[in-house]
Amino acid sequence: MRRTPDFESVKTSADLLSVARLMEERSAERYRELAEAFEISCNLDTAEAFRMLAEGEDRHAADFPALVGDAPRTIPWGEDDPEIADPGAVHYLMHPWHAVDLALCHEQETLALFTLVAEKSPHAEVRAEAARLVERETRHVEEMRALRDAQDIPPEDWEDDDDPPNWEAGD
Amino acid sequence: MTAVTYSAKDFKSDVKPVWCPGCGDYAVLSSITKAFADLGLAPHQTSVVSGIGCSSRIPAYTNTYGFHSIHGRALAVGQGLKLARPDLTVLVAGGDGDGFSIGGNHFLHACRRNVDLTYIVMDNRVYGMTKGQPSPTTESDWDASAMAPPGGTGMTPFHPLAIALAAGANFVARGFSGDPNGTAAIIAEAIKHPGFSFVAIMSPCITFREEQREWKDTMRKVAIDSTNDAAQAARRLMTDDGYNCGVLYRGNRVSYGKEKIATAQVADLDAEFTL
Ligand SMILES: Cc1ncc(C[n+]2csc(CCOP(=O)(O)OP(=O)(O)O)c2C)c(N)n1
Ligand code: SF4
Ligand SMILES: [Mg+2]
Numbered sequence: 546m547r548r549t550p551d552f553e554s555v556k557t558s559a560d561l562l563s564v565a566r567l568m569e570e571r572s573a574e575r576y577r578e579l580a581e582a583f584e585i586s587c588n589l590d591t592a593e594a595f596r597m598l599a600e601g602e603d604r605h606a607a608d609f610p611a612l613v614g615d616a617p618r619t620i621p622w623g624e625d626d627p628e629i630a631d632p633g634a635v636h637y638l639m640h641p642w643h644a645v646d647l648a649l650c651h652e653q654e655t656l657a658l659f660t661l662v663a664e665k666s667p668h669a670e671v672r673a674e675a676a677r678l679v680e681r682e683t684r685h686v687e688e689m690r691a692l693r694d695a696q697d698i699p700p701e702d703w704e705d706d707d708d709p710p711n712w713e714a715g716d
Numbered sequence: 717m718t719a720v721t722y723s724a725k726d727f728k729s730d731v732k733p734v735w736c737p738g739c740g741d742y743a744v745l746s747s748i749t750k751a752f753a754d755l756g757l758a759p760h761q762t763s764v765v766s767g768i769g770c771s772s773r774i775p776a777y778t779n780t781y782g783f784h785s786i787h788g789r790a791l792a793v794g795q796g797l798k799l800a801r802p803d804l805t806v807l808v809a810g811g812d813g814d815g816f817s818i819g820g821n822h823f824l825h826a827c828r829r830n831v832d833l834t835y836i837v838m839d840n841r842v843y844g845m846t847k848g849q850p851s852p853t854t855e856s857d858w859d860a861s862a863m864a865p866p867g868g869t870g871m872t873p874f875h876p877l878a879i880a881l882a883a884g885a886n887f888v889a890r891g892f893s894g895d896p897n898g899t900a901a902i903i904a905e906a907i908k909h910p911g912f913s914f915v916a917i918m919s920p921c922i923t924f925r926e927e928q929r930e931w932k933d934t935m936r937k938v939a940i941d942s943t944n945d946a947a948q949a950a951r952r953l954m955t956d957d958g959y960n961c962g963v964l965y966r967g968n969r970v971s972y973g974k975e976k977i978a979t980a981q982v983a984d985l986d987a988e989f990t991l
Contacts, residue, residue, distance in 0.1 A: 582737040633894070633922065633929040635738040711848055711861055711924050 550658065551621040552666050558674040561662070564620055565678055566609040568629075571620075572651065573602035575629045579644075586637050594641035594696075598648045605685065622658065638704055642696040649689040656682040722758055724749040729779045738929075740893030740919030741771050744838050747896045747917075748807065749778065751903035755805075762805045765794040767814035770845045771838035771919065774809050788819030791826040791835065798833045799973050805907055806833040813843040816852040816874050827883035827912055832971040834906045834913045837876060838893075840921035840928065848924035861924060876916045877964060878953045881946060886911030886967040888949065890960065892935040893919040902963060911971040918958075931959075938962045 555561050576599035583592035634647055659682055663675035727749035735741050752762050763781035766772035767790035775782030781804065785793045794808035815823050815837045826835065841858075843849040848861035852874035859868045880888050887909040891899035899917055906913035918935060920928035940962030943949050949965040 578742065579737060581732045582735065582742070585732060585734050586737055588737075631894075631932070633738060633920065633932050637737050637923075639737075711926075 550661065550665075552662065552671075554621045555662070555666065555671055556668055558670045561671050561674045561678070562609055565659075566606050567620060568655065569602050569606035569609075571629055573599045573606060576602060576648075579635060582635075583637075588637060588639070590641050591639055591644050594644035598644065601648075608681075636704065638706060640697070640699040640703055642693065642699050645689065645693040645696055649686070649693050652682065652686045652689045656686055720758070721756065722753055724753045727752045727759060727762070727779050729777055731776045733777050734773070735770060736923045738920075738922045739770065739844075740840065740917075740921070740928075741774070741838055743893040743896045744771070744809075744836070744899070744917050744919050745774060745777055747891070747893075747899040747903055748774070748809070748836070750896070750900035751907065752780070752805075754900065754904050755907060757805055761803070763797060763801075763807065765797060765806065765808045766790050767810040767819060768845070769811035769814045769843070770921075771809065771811040771840075772814055788814055788817070788822060790814065791819060791822040794833055794835070795826060795829065795831045798831050802832075802973070807836065807903075807907070808833060809836040809838065811844065811851075812837055812839045812841060812853045812876075813846075813849075813851040816876060820852070820874075824879070824883045827880050827885040827914065830884060830886055830911045830969055830972045832910055832912070832973070834903065834915065836903065836915050836917055838919040839876065839916050840919055840925060841873075842921050842924050844921040844924055860927075875953065875956075875958075876914070877956070878950070880914040881949055881953065881965055884912075884969070885914045885965075886969050886971075887913035887915075887963070888965040889913075889915045889963040890940065891915055891917040892931065892937070892961050893917060894932045894935060895937055895961065898937055898961065902961075905963060909966060911967065911969055918961075934959050936960050940964045942966060944968060 555564060576595045580592045580595035580599060583589070583595060656679065659675050659678040663672050663679055666672045666675060724746065728745070733742060733745070759779050764775045764778045765783045765785060766775050767785055768787035772784065772790070775784045783793055790808045790810050794806050797804065798806040810819070839853055841851060841853045841855065843851055848863040850858060850864050850869050853876065854869065855873060856871055857868035858864060859866055877888050877890060887906050889902045889906060891902045893899065902915055906915050918931055920931055922929055936959055939960035941952065942963045942965070944966050946965065946967065952964060
């Protein structure tokens with residue numbers, strides 16, 4: 546269900562910064578939503594990891610200058626704003642390591658997206674701003690990789706549930 | 717005085733969803749609240765009515781008027797609400813079990829009655845809340861649950877869009893929870909379209925139908941060409957495999973009740989029941 550980025554609609558450096566800020570805000574919201582979902586399903590360690598990720602995204606959003614102006618209502622690359630975690634990528638038994646690994650994937654996708662904007666935008670000003678965002682996202686990727694590597698690696702059978710919700714006949 | 721505008725967040729309540737992490741219904745909730753905000757509505761102008769099921773918990777999570785009603789009966793409540801309060805935007809929501817099994821008859825007649833409301837079915841082809849029984853949209857050979865008969869039900873799945881079209885719905889569409897922005901746009905269009913608007917939203921139950929996580933790769937966005945010719949829409953559905961998204965049909969029937977709106981005051985009605 547990928548959409549092609551709409552390069553044309555982001556015309557100025559300020560437009561791009563608004564979009565970048567909105568992306569950070571939306572991922573913070575999404576990670577917070579996941580933290581709540583994991584709290585409700587009693588996987589508190591993973592809930593805590595998502596809460597920490599949400600706070601990190603809040604800080605990333607706050608990095609942008611206030612001048613950025615009104616946030617656009619939608620992101621020109623649609624539903625695939627890369628930092629929004631994919632609901633299909635979570636599992637009720639997942640570990641903090643998986644949560645941070647997911648966040649790492651999203652940082653990498655964001656980096657790939659801004660790299661594309663830095664190459665393909667028809668506006669020179671936007672290309673230059675995107676190049677600065679590429680440097681910033683490269684740092685985020687490195688930080689997130691270090692954070693993931695600091696988590697305990699989940700055991701191989703992390704998905705096994707002795708009392709699974711969907712038991713099959715014969716279980 | 718500047719007009720107050722509301723964001724999607726203003727339409728979310730403080731109640732935290734109890735859905736499983738990863739359930740598609742989270743994204744449907746976001747699409748609904750985004751559609752309300754994009755239409756410039758205010759919470760007091762909107763209402764969400766549901767039946768029973770995981771998906772039907774949605775009125776608790778929205779900051780609108782709401783009614784978590786009885787299994788299969790959401791459309792009866794929603795139509796009544798719209799006729800009594802035509803100024804409200806009425807959105808009826810629920811699951812495939814709620815809407816097509818126990819509520820199947822209400823669905824048929826709501827389509828042909830054509831009251832001006834929007835009906836969203838979060839279709840996961842299973843009864844999620846009661847732990848995995850097959851629903852009318854479940855594949856006939858699905859038996860990956862102790863709750864399903866060995867070898868599956870052996871029954872041909874119900875085609876909600878075809879039924880809605882044949883029964884007289886005035887707007888027929890399919891969305892996907894994995895495309896929240898696209899789905900929000902469809903919902904907004906459905907709300908604006910007069911008469912009974914039906915939107916099936918494919919929303920994976922990742923707990924009882926884990927394989928539905930793959931819908932992310934199988935659903936085709938904006939794959940349906942829209943028409944206002946019901947015969948043409950019906951022909952398009954003949955080749956529809958259930959994975960195409962978009963607006964299929966925009967009809968032009970006049971909504972029910974324009975001339976039948978209640979004129980009595982609630983106080984007068986109350987008086988009739990005074991002993
Ligand atoms: C009158 C009545 N019959 C049966 C039930 C049990 N029941 C609760 S939810 C449900 C099915 C829900 O399936 P669906 O509408 O697809 O919702 P989902 O949980 O999948 O979102 C059933 C049969 C009930 N609550 N009330
Ligand atoms: S059981 Fe299925 S439908 Fe219900 S909340 Fe969990 S994933 Fe969603
Ligand atoms: Mg269901």
